[in-house]
Amino acid sequence: MPLPANFPCTAAVVGGGPAGLMAAEALSGHGVRVDLFDAMPSVGRKFLIAGKGGMNITHSEPAAAFRARYREREADIAPLLDTFGPNALREWIAGLGIATFVGSSGRVFPADMKAAPLLRAWLKRLRETGVRFHMRHRWCGWTLENGQRALRFSTPHGERSVFAGAVVLALGGGSRAKLGSDGRWVRQMEQAGIPIAPLRPANCGFDVGWSAHLRERFAGRPVKPVVASLADRAGKRIRQAGEFVVTATGVEGGLIYALSAPLRDAIEANGSALLHLDLLPGREWRYVVDEIAHPRGSRSLSGHLQSRLGLKGVKVALLRECVAPEAFSDPEKLAAAIKALPLRLVAPRPLDEAISSAGGVMFEALDKNLMLHKLPGTFCAGEMLDWEAPTGGYLLTACFAGGRAAGLGALGWLNREGGGNPNPPFPQDAS
Ligand SMILES: Cc1cc2nc3c(=O)[nH]c(=O)nc-3n(C[C@H](O)[C@H](O)[C@H](O)COP(=O)(O)OP(=O)(O)OC[C@H]3O[C@@H](n4cnc5c(N)ncnc54)[C@H](O)[C@@H]3O)c2cc1C
Structure with missing residues (x-):
């Protein structure tokens, strides 16, 4: 009635x-x-x-x-x-x-x-x-x-x-x-x-602006395990272990949601947020350097990274996407990138897509x-x-x-x- x-x-x-x-x-x-x-x-x-x-x-x-x-x-x-x-x-x-x-x-x-x-x-x-x-x-x-x-x-x-x-x-x-x-x-x-x-x-994904290669070949792929870190407003380092998903425009998933508040705040303050990803959380930097420096014979670098460090697929694609080509011929620089891959996030996804506000x-x-x-x-x-x-x-x-x-x-x-x-x-x- x-x-x-x-x-x-x-x-x-x-x-x-x-x-x-x-x-x-x-x-x-x-x-x-x-x-x-x-x-x-x-x-x-x-x-x-x-x-x-x-x-x-x-x-x-x-x-x-x-x-x-x-x-x-x-x-x-x-x-x-x-x-x-x-x-x-x-x-x-x-x-x-x-x-x-x-x-x-x-x-x-x-x-x-x-x-x-x-x-x-x-x-x-x-x-x-x-x-x-x-x-x-x-x-x-x-x-x-x-x-x-x-x-x-x-x-x-x-x-x-x-x-x-x-x-x-x-x-x-x-x-x-x-x-x-x-x-x-x-x-x-x-x-x-x-x-x-x-x-x-809040609890939202972020845009990165991938190359066509990464978007077309890897959108939808989970990246795990990783440890992500960023500096909060006070300069304190926040670290979070977990996994995320590469999307057509950037990144989303539990690990990203957990950090979404400081990431969003950083973008609002500075225009972008720099996230560092440890792609091999269980390995020390020195160990990674030594494994990369191990003679690889006729093997491709991708094959070498896979056999010595178990790095492959989307993780290697992220390395190629975010790291300058010169680093691939320098074991120390490449190991540094594997342990702290710089990923620049440029915008949160629109409010309507978020889990919450x-x-x-x-x-x-x-x-x-x-x-x-x-x-x-x-x-x-x-x-x-x-x-x-x-x-x-x-x-x-x-x-x-x-x-x-x-x-x-x-x-x-x-x-x-x-x-x-x-x-x-x-x-x-x-x-
Ligand atoms: C995909 C997804 C997964 C989630 N998973 C979890 C989870 O696992 N755990 C967790 O803790 N939280 C989760 N959340 C968040 C959680 O669902 C929300 O935080 C919660 O529902 C908010 O409750 P609320 O009552 O404040 O608002 P809502 O649940 O949004 O309810 C608001 C109500 O107000 C009504 N309304 C709005 N405007 C008007 C109006 N002008 N006139 C009359 N009615 C109006 C709406 O129709 C709606 O029914 C999830 C959210 C999403 C989207």
Whole structure:
């Protein structure tokens, strides 16, 4: 049934990703009637995609290491994790009848590795506690009607105004727009005077600008094992072991995602980022020199590198691509390139291709319950806040924790003493 043109409700949650659903649960679990709105025909689309190929929901590493993953935002995210961290999240998943396990890397997965059964069980429970879902309701900002602030929605039945006693916005970041999180909310929030850090790609690939030879012969090939290193903003060397994939335009994959924040920052500051790749992580430079210098007889250099060092295929192609030809006749220089191949990255891939986004609603705009100072009664959660983290379960954990905090904040707002006008106008309109 379509909503009436003016719809009063107790609590409105806008955005049905993990953060919004968790906010809805925090409210409905305390007996609050929740109306959840989402622009898409169904909720949790990005969550379901995250579950493809293994839903990595959190991580088992010690709390201090876990928190450090949020870099500059550690102090803002830590209080959320204090009340709903990785262990609480695993217990909560168990409450949905789904066991979790710790993989060899310390990452935590649901027993069947899938997102769909978890989402199904969760939505069932939310419906049972009275959460009403309004799909294809796109939030388009606020409107002021008779001195009251209302949420404005575009729906298949025309525009609707929703008057809510408390609001949680959990609209996601700006990547993978076709899953719902298109970042169009940025303009509406900015118009309301909310400070927003620009959305930028996080956990993303990068462009290199390969030669036609490398692109045509090696795009799609994995490069492993390698250790990548780069200098961060403070000049400190960051090292990361793993693997990546050569793409038609550059590089992507776990190792690159893990370093994507400092790589992106370096490109923003200097126009490009220099990554060094150790193509033979298990071997010392001296050993590599000696093996290259070993007489090779009539063998080609490629054959020699393969037989003495096991270097072949895409690794040798990268050497040819990134190292001056003279180095190939000097064992010390060639060994230096093998141990620290300079790879210059020139641009991050576009935001829409990224796994997640950095930037969003600045924490300075929020109180400790994630309520907007400027719009009392309106809370924000999830990837739309200005934090970022690598893959490894850190994204979802912070979305769940933030959604719960915002939901509980909204609950506190609804139950506050004095009540007052549940939908005060914007501060600037209140004169
Ligand atoms: C390919 C891929 C793999 C991933 N794998 C992992 C992983 O293994 N582990 C991990 O921790 N994280 C992973 N992530 C990231 C994780 O899925 C996201 O960080 C998380 O879903 C963000 O949750 P959210 O609730 O903040 O936003 P979202 O899940 O993006 O949900 C936002 C919701 O808001 C709705 N919305 C947006 N604008 C409006 C509007 N104007 N009106 C109404 N509704 C609106 C959208 O339709 C959407 O339903 C992955 C992401 C991708 C793309």
